[in-house]
Amino acid sequence: MKLSTEQTLALAIALSHFTSKASAWSPTNGYAPGNVSCPSTDVNFIRNATGLSSEESDWLALRNEQTQPALKKFMERANFTDFDIDDFFDEIQTNITIGLSFSGGGYRAMLNGAGQLSALDERTVNATEHGLGGLFQSSTYLAGLSGGNWLTGSMALNNWSTIDELANNKNGVWDIDHSIFNSGGLNIFSTLGRFHDIDEAIDAKKEAGYNTSITDIWGRALSYQFFGSDFDGYAPLTFSSIKEGEAFQNASVPFPISVADGRAPGTKVISGNSTIFEFNPFEMGTWDKSVHAFTDLEYLGTHVTNGKPDNSDVCVRGFDNAGFVMGTSSSLFNQFLLQLNSTSLGSTLKSILNHYLSDLDKDQDDIAVYAPNPFFKAEYAASTDVADSEYLYLVDGGEDLQNIPIAPFIQPERDVDVIFAFDNSADTDDYLPDGASVVATYERQFGIINSDASFPYVPDTNTFLAHNLTTKPTFFGCYASNLTELSRVPPLVVYVPNVPYTTWSNTSTFKMTYDSDEKRKIIQNGFEVSSRYNLTIDSEWRKCVSCAIMQRSLEALNETQPDECKSCFDEYCWDGSVYEGDKNFTTSVNYTQTNAETNSQAGVPDRSNITDESASSASSASSTASASASSRAKNNAGSNFVIGETTIYLMIAGLVAGFASIV
Template structure:
């Protein structure tokens, strides 16, 4: 069976809601997904990665017992509705100032309790507690005691009824503020957190974060800390870009007693810590089991500082899914970035990940050739699904044959999905409109723009296996690849209004170059210690059913 990954980009609630529609189109639990969508694809996926707003989506689904977008939509008007974002996160009670005051009082108490227990706090702690009420409304105080590692004990996870979820954040070295393509990229999964990058190349058990360790062993023998891996905190870690939004708590637009409360628990957090999540004690302190090129700035510090996973301008969490050890055949890259002046994607995330393989952190990565962002826009590749890396024989100069990338950008169909990243409240109708438009963006308008799109996705899914077996595909697949695969055409005429994403431009130094640049990579990555890189989805019956549909359409199998 082909091994499938899905990567959900950042972009605030826009990415969460539009991405939800795209995910819903792949889920056979969604009404109409089997007739007008890619139903069953999600059931056949092995990995599901999220970053920032995309991680709000993936974490919501995974840590609500693998609920479906359909179930969330069906429960929209209920008092305990998931994603009830009709009011800003700053004023969750709307005109009910007492509800808002009570909420922030609880958040203040929760964050203070962490500090009283001896742990460092930052705005990420506040942000995580605030977010959690929207994602886990049925849990006491938004899941104040709910931990990331809890998922590995859930039946839906143990029985492989869901993909393996991954959250992505960037490392920031102590005393620095700049994030670029050579930043250390961290992943969180239900078992571990750590990095595949050469600057660390190590993982630690996520359950025991907060334990004071030296060289991976507890300083106090036999004593470990549990509970640091709060689900809201880790979810917030991947989206610390929004910490600046919390600074508005001091706004005079809030009732005075709420503003005073905000000032009280934000007053001790310095400006240069606004965008970080603090992981201390540092789980990698004084580790001597790392490779020789590990960065001393990580292992010598008492603190591990992590920031929003998109701050290196790789706003689609592709790197964890590109690891050769994970052996993926295909990745569906859902891009809900706001790269243009009008808040549409322009392909910059793909370009930056392509370029990373030629930097020191990407020595062990392979990513298929992609064009520059001007070409993305000029050829309209940012407005419809496009396949990259279709022909493995053209990729032999790379470190290894990478997965085929199915790029699915946010585009307008039935609703204006290009909402601002910092739009922090949506009415019920807006919420449903965003989800519906995302469904349509990932299905060529429910196949109205191309009735063969489902079959073409099937061709893409089995492409790597077909080429490795030197098998022959039917003519229909050849037509699909002609229509959807980027053929190498470049049109780099300058386009105005692009390259203006949510993150610092410091990371996008190469975003205009795309495949026009070349470089070399070397040194195979050793196993990073993640015992679960080969996690395999055992529940393949549904996906086999999808391939059977494709067989009926094109005679593929």
């Protein structure tokens, strides 16, 4: 859609909410990329992944000036009695680097993650008193994958709004009362109008000479929910525009990263050896040896050979559309195809969906197509699969089972001390995590495609469930002295799984709508997950988190761990034991049994029901904190892929018919 002069001016004013510079969005003022002059005649957009980019390094210098005072303030609130915080910060030789990772899992992951993050943000009401407020301000990096990226991306691209501001936005942001497949609800004309606008936007990209796929539709549709409905869901907004925002330029917020997987041409299965790509405000690329290169994100879409523009007079901007990048990290359509037979849809609908989705998969239209390939003939690539292809194919970042985006934080170049891994995956039958993501990340470091990454030892998923490691936070890699057989000392990992405290937060990945009440309750439950139920389950939780954060620095100083930290590590560190019995436990919901005696009863919780009516706020935390229940006990808990037939038909009519018109 071509904008008038008045509309263009209005768009520029509106986009100033997202960024401070109009140069950050597409030069076409729409979804399609556009030609621009190259930065210089001898520019080369790719670099070898042998270190951080100069832009990231410069930004880190600014960020460190803010994170260390914020971290000191956070740790002072832990009220240590046998440890001097001032002396510690005077002695440490390097800045402490914290990474926050939020898993995929559709809207379940976005909403649970929102609550978990809100408990870390001192801007959230009561987060400082009853949570881990200030930890967000102390963190250097913030990564999201799939639904987790919907959280981190929409936060970053909405001028770093608070979770409360996003959840209560009046301009359509995080309005998920209606599915993106049926945005108008009962107003079918509104829904058809939305698909018409999306169709026009993608037509414009195709007419500009770019390949399109169903991920373009997915990303465009998501944009309306993440950025609002004005200006066709802020169609010109780019992911690289994050770097133009005042908060990011001042380094007053963490460095955001989105993660996606590479998929080799002609294949369907994503393996643990798939190349992991990251998008950050400056670059996209990978640390993996298969490509081992990064490219300037702002100039994606430019025809290059080994990073040099084929025409030094013509470059491209606007390809890194914000919705397209976030859609790339969450290309769930492979999952529709893979999980369709296990859903509760009728056989007729399954047949219809199988027909259309299978056709899309055969045509490789179910993935995100990055063409021209920014790494075409890249000299740094160890594999020709990507370097010799004119196309780069990317998919949902969790399809290699690494559903928590940890990879960016275990690269030695970033020197991260501690990772907070928030796991909102649906690994079990009741849509709760079983540790599969961290197991996959641990195993990947020994594969053929590994970078120089290192990750601490973790047990198998049976042990996660049997030993109740998914019912409370668990620390991995607590002592560097026990990690000497790894390639290098990895960051300490604080694993924080989704646990239903006051509402059933274990919804299906394919639940596409949440009313305001559902949204509020899941966000609140996420707060309680991060805060150990408002610090009522463990009043020393803030102190234990502080111990995890400073552990690598204490080891570097060769200082003795404070007794208070030893007690924390006794409580939260994985002790190295592995469950070798039969997998005969029945549920993964058993979240209040924490001591060794009750852990022996793991997987056999009592069956008392949690109901939304009896769920309490922080004031009555003690009564609810003692309840355990199977998520099967409530009719709507963790329900299978249930979408109304009207929505299914609209999805088919809108997505398939609409897609057929642009390919």
